[in-house]
Amino acid sequence: MTELIAPESPSIHSLQKPLTLPGGLTLPNRVVQAPCTRNRATADLSPSAGASDYYAARAEAGLLITEATLITPDAQGYLDTPGLFLDSHVAAWSVVTRAVHDRGGRIFAQLWHTGRISHSHWSGCQPVSASAVLDPILRRQAGANTLYNEMPRALSSDEVWGVVALFRRAAQRALDAGFDGVEIHGANGYLIEQFLRQHTNRRDDDWGGSTAGRSRFALEVVRACLAVWGPGRVGLRLSPAAYFGEMQWREGDNETYINLLQNLAFEAIAYVHTGVVEDKFYAELGATSSAFLRQHWPGVLIGNGGYSPESAAQQVAKKSFDLIAFGKLFLANPDLVPRMFARAPLLPYTAETMLGLR
Numbered sequence: 001m002t003e004l005i006a007p008e009s010p011s012i013h014s015l016q017k018p019l020t021l022p023g024g025l026t027l028p029n030r031v032v033q034a035p036c037t038r039n040r041a042t043a044d045l046s047p048s049a050g051a052s053d054y055y056a057a058r059a060e061a062g063l064l065i066t067e068a069t070l071i072t073p074d075a076q077g078y079l080d081t082p083g084l085f086l087d088s089h090v091a092a093w094s095v096v097t098r099a100v101h102d103r104g105g106r107i108f109a110q111l112w113h114t115g116r117i118s119h120s121h122w123s124g125c126q127p128v129s130a131s132a133v134l135d136p137i138l139r140r141q142a143g144a145n146t147l148y149n150e151m152p153r154a155l156s157s158d159e160v161w162g163v164v165a166l167f168r169r170a171a172q173r174a175l176d177a178g179f180d181g182v183e184i185h186g187a188n189g190y191l192i193e194q195f196l197r198q199h200t201n202r203r204d205d206d207w208g209g210s211t212a213g214r215s216r217f218a219l220e221v222v223r224a225c226l227a228v229w230g231p232g233r234v235g236l237r238l239s240p241a242a243y244f245g246e247m248q249w250r251e252g253d254n255e256t257y258i259n260l261l262q263n264l265a266f267e268a269i270a271y272v273h274t275g276v277v278e279d280k281f282y283a284e285l286g287a288t289s290s291a292f293l294r295q296h297w298p299g300v301l302i303g304n305g306g307y308s309p310e311s312a313a314q315q316v317a318k319k320s321f322d323l324i325a326f327g328k329l330f331l332a333n334p335d336l337v338p339r340m341f342a343r344a345p346l347l348p349y350t351a352e353t354m355l356g357l358r
């Protein structure tokens with residue numbers, strides 16, 4: 001029998017307060033479903049028939065963010081991850097957004113280019129990145145085959161604009177599919193972070209070579225999505241702590257993030273969202289990624305990474321961040337929000353949850 005997680009005693013009242021995003025979208029509470037890859041897309045990389053039930057079951061969240069969604073087939077790096085690059089994807093996602101809206105929810109699509117983490121096994125082409133720097137660590141299984149990362153090639157300057165245009169086109173498809181906005185996946189070691197970091201961006205053209213150069217791609221993608229969506233409907237996920245995908249933090253990287261955040265203050269984005277973990281480098285300094293972002297970002301901030309309802313509520317009450325995204329707890333508890341607010345026990349995240357056996 002599954003063991004339940006008994007709620008701790010402190011109040012979670014701060015999570016129950018509504019919040020209006022810049023641009024006017026009101027979230028009825030502070031709880032966000034973190035984007036979580038499910039590897040269940042169909043053969044043409046549409047969301048599966050079960051996706052509408054999966055998302056609608058979580059519609060009590062203040063905001064749902066979809067699993068990472070490919071802006072181009074060239075970016076596929078994992079099994080059965082959905083896309084937003086075909087008209088059939090628009091039709092399939094429309095079913096999901098309608099189901100969420102019918103249950104009173106709000107849903108943003110997370111737009112994704114994996115860069116050097118894509119794999120020719122799925123994409124049929126060599127991975128691209130800011131520079132030709134291999135991730136020698138990450139591997140994954142494709143049936144019986146272990147896939148090792150492939151050496152990426154550096155995008156030409158014109159090709160970088162081409163990828164910006166792909167983000168814009170996917171943002172348009174998200175609008176056509178009835179989403180409430182988009183989140184740009186700038187975290188967890190994928191293409192945008194590959195441009196932000198000195199470890200993976202060795203360029204000396206306008207897309208690298210300086211803090212402004214390294215932050216430029218992220219900024220242009222944000223602008224391209226805002227051009228489609230308008231104010232308050234575009235979020236950006238960032239992981240300044242350099243954690244996932246063999247990312248390495250270098251002296252000077254923080255300045256790139258600060259430069260980006262300063263420039264973002266002039267753009268009408270909905271929020272900045274902390275990626276994956278709060279600890280690692282910043283923990284050693286007695287701080288967290290969201291504390292770093294809070295220091296340099298005056299707008300709405302979503303915290304994430306290892307929080308319980310109680311610890312998240314304390315941080316929201318202290319204004320460390322404004323919203324909290326739950327990943328694993330939301331996978332394990334579709335009814336996380338009503339359970340949490342009723343102070344009912346929560347189911348733990350297990351391997352079975354991940355595989356969708358429960």
Ligand SMILES: Cc1cc2nc3c(=O)[nH]c(=O)nc-3n(C[C@H](O)[C@H](O)[C@H](O)COP(=O)(O)O)c2cc1C
Nearest residue numbers: 034035036037067068275276305306307326327328
């Ligand atoms: C199964 C799984 C899939 C994930 N897929 C994504 C993803 O597609 N996009 C993303 O930005 N983060 C992804 N993440 C990271 C989560 O959004 C979140 O940052 C992480 O689980 C930490 O939050 P938690 O402690 O509340 O689970 C994934 C995490 C898990 C466990």
